[in-house]
Amino acid sequence: MSASPLSPKWKRVVVKLSGEALQGGQTHGLDSATLDRIADDLVAAADLGTEIAVVVGGGNFFRGIQGADKGIERARADSIGMLATVMNALAIEYAIEKRGRAARALSAVPMPSLCEPYSRQAALHHLAKRRIVILAGGTGNPFFTTDTGAALRGAELSCDAILKATQVDGVYSADPKKDPNAIRYERVTQDEAIAKNLAVMDTAAFALARENRIPIIVFSIAEPCAITAALSGQGRATLVAP
Numbered sequence: 001m002s003a004s005p006l007s008p009k010w011k012r013v014v015v016k017l018s019g020e021a022l023q024g025g026q027t028h029g030l031d032s033a034t035l036d037r038i039a040d041d042l043v044a045a046a047d048l049g050t051e052i053a054v055v056v057g058g059g060n061f062f063r064g065i066q067g068a069d070k071g072i073e074r075a076r077a078d079s080i081g082m083l084a085t086v087m088n089a090l091a092i093e094y095a096i097e098k099r100g101r102a103a104r105a106l107s108a109v110p111m112p113s114l115c116e117p118y119s120r121q122a123a124l125h126h127l128a129k130r131r132i133v134i135l136a137g138g139t140g141n142p143f144f145t146t147d148t149g150a151a152l153r154g155a156e157l158s159c160d161a162i163l164k165a166t167q168v169d170g171v172y173s174a175d176p177k178k179d180p181n182a183i184r185y186e187r188v189t190q191d192e193a194i195a196k197n198l199a200v201m202d203t204a205a206f207a208l209a210r211e212n213r214i215p216i217i218v219f220s221i222a223e224p225c226a227i228t229a230a231l232s233g234q235g236r237a238t239l240v241a242p
Contacts, residue, residue, distance in 0.1 A: 006048055006228055006229075006231075006232040006234070007048070007232055008045075008048045008049060008050040008231050008232055009161070009231065009232060009233050010050060010159075010160035010161045010231065011050060011051065011160055012050065012051040012052075012053070012127065012157065012158065012159050012160055013050055013051070013052060013053070013154075013159050013160060013161045013162070013163050013231065014053045014054070014055055014135075014150050014153050014154040014157065014159045014161075014162050014163070015042070015045075015052060015053070015054045015055070015163045015165060015227060016054075016055050016057075016146070016147060016150035016162060016163065016164045016165060017038070017054060017055070017056045017057065017088075017092075017165050017221070018056075018057045018059055018146075018165070018166070018167075019056065019057040019058045019059035019060035019061060019063075019084060019085070019088055020057070020059045020060055020167070021034070021038070021165060021166075021167070021221045022034060022035055022038070022056075022060050022088055022091070022092075023060040028060055028061065029060055029061065030060065030088070030091055035091060035092070035095050036095060037224060038092070038095075038221065038227075039092065039095035039096050039098070039099060040099065040224075041224070041225055041226060041227040041228060042054065042092075042096060042101075042132055042227060043096060043099045043100075043101045043132070044225065044227075044228045045227045045228045045231050046101060046130070046132050047101075048228065048231065048232070050231055051127040051128075051130070052127075052132045052133070053123065053127065053132075053133045053134075053135055053153060053154075053157055053159065054089075054092065054132065054133065054134045054135065055135045055146055055149050055150040055153055056085055056088045056089050056092060056134060056135070056136060056146070057084075057085060057088070057146040058081045058082070058083070058084025058085040058086075058087070058088060058146070059081075059084075060084070060088070061084035061087060061088070062077075062080050062081050062083075062084045063081055063084075064077040064078035064079075064080065064081035064082075064142065065077070067080065067081075074142065074143065075142040075143070076142075078138075078142035078143060079109075079142065081138070082108075082109050082136075082137045082138050082140070083109075085136040085137055085138060085146065086105075086107050086109070086111065086114065086115065086136040086137060088136070089105040089107070089115065089134040089135070089136035090105055090114065090115065090136075092105070092134050093105040093115075093134050096132050096134075101131075101132060102129070102130070102131040102132070103131055103132040103133070103134060104116060104126045104131050104132075104133050104134070105134045105136060106118040106119075106122060106123055106126075106133060106134070106135055106136065107135075107136040107137040108135070108136070108137030108138060108139060108140030108149070109136075109137040109140055115136070118135060118136075118137065118140070120156050120157065123135070123153075123156075123157055124157060127157065135149070135153055139152055144204070145202050145204075145205065147164075147201040147202050147204075147205040148202060148204045148205045148208065150162055150164070150205065151201075151204070151205040151206075151208035151209045151212075151214070152208060154208075154209065154212070154214050155208060155209075155211075155212040155214065159214060160214070160215075161214060161215050161216070161217060162209060162214055162215070162216045162217070163216075163217050163219070163227060163230050163231065164200065164201060164216055164217065164218045164219070165219060165220075165221035165226065165227065165230075166200060166218060166219070166220060166221065167220065167221070167222065168220055169184075169219060169220040169236040169237065170184050170185065170186075170218050170219065170220075170236060170237055170238035171184070171185045171188060171193070171198050171200050171218050171238040171240065172184050172185070172198075173185070173196070173198070175199075184238070185198075185238050186238060186239070187238065187239045187240075187241065188238065188239075188240055189240070189241060189242060190206045190207070190209055190210035190216070190240055190241070190242060191210065193206050193240055194206050194207065194210075200218050201216065201240075206240070209240070210242055213242050215239060215240065215241040215242075216239075216240040216241070217230050217237050217238070217239055217240075218237060218238045218240060219235060219236065219237035219238075220236070223235070
C-alpha cells in the first residue's frame with residue numbers, strides 16, 4: 001500500500017464548523033451535497049491518523065443573537081440556538097457513519113434519547129477509539145458562542161490545534177467581502193487578534209486558546225479537502241498562535 005502524500009501536523013484537533021457552512025448555497029437548512037463533501041473531508045482527515053473532534057454551530061437554523069429581532073430574550077434564544085446545533089450534529093454523525101467511519105454526537109445539553117450527553121471522559125474515550133466526535137450544544141450555557149465552545153473543548157480534550165473553518169481563506173483586517181483593501185494575515189498572535197478586534201472568532205475564544213497555548217488555523221471550508229489540507233499544513237490559511 002502506498003503511503004499517503006499528506007502527513008498530519010497534530011495528533012488531536014478540534015474542527016470548528018459554522019452552521020452556515022452546512023447550508024451551501026441555500027438561505028438556510030442543510031444542503032446535502034455540502035454535507036456530503038464535509039463528511040468526506042472529515043473522514044479523510046481521520047484516516048490520516050489524527051483524532052478529530054468537531055464543534056458545530058447552528059446558524060443555518062437559528063442563531064441566538066438573532067432572537068432579539070424576533071422578540072425573544074437572549075437567554076431563551078441561545079437555548080433555541082443550542083438545539084439547532086444538535087440537529088446539525090446528528091446530520092454530520094449520520095453522514096460520517098454512511099461512509100463507514102464510526103462517529104458519536106455528544107450534546108452539552110443532555111437529551112439522551114437523541115444523543116449521548118457530553119462529558120470529557122466520554123469524549124476522550126470515543127477519540128481513543130478513533131471515532132469522530134461531534135460536539136453539540138455549545139458550552140451548554142447562554143451568552144457563549146460556539147467559537148468559545150470550540151476553544152473550551154480544545155482545552156478540555158488536550159487538543160493540539162483548533163481548525164476554524166470559515167467562508168474566507170484566513171484572517172483579514174476587515175471583511176474582505178465588504179472592503180477590497182482588507183489586508184490578509186499569514187500569521188498573527190492571539191494578543192494581536194484581540195487588540196485589533198479581528199472578528200473571525202470572539203475575544204473569549206481567542207483568550208481561552210491563548211491561555212492554553214492552542215494554535216488556531218483559520219481557513220476556508222469552501223474548497224474540497226480543505227480540512228485535510230489545513231491538517232497537513234497545506235492550503236491557504238492564517239495561523240493564530242501565542
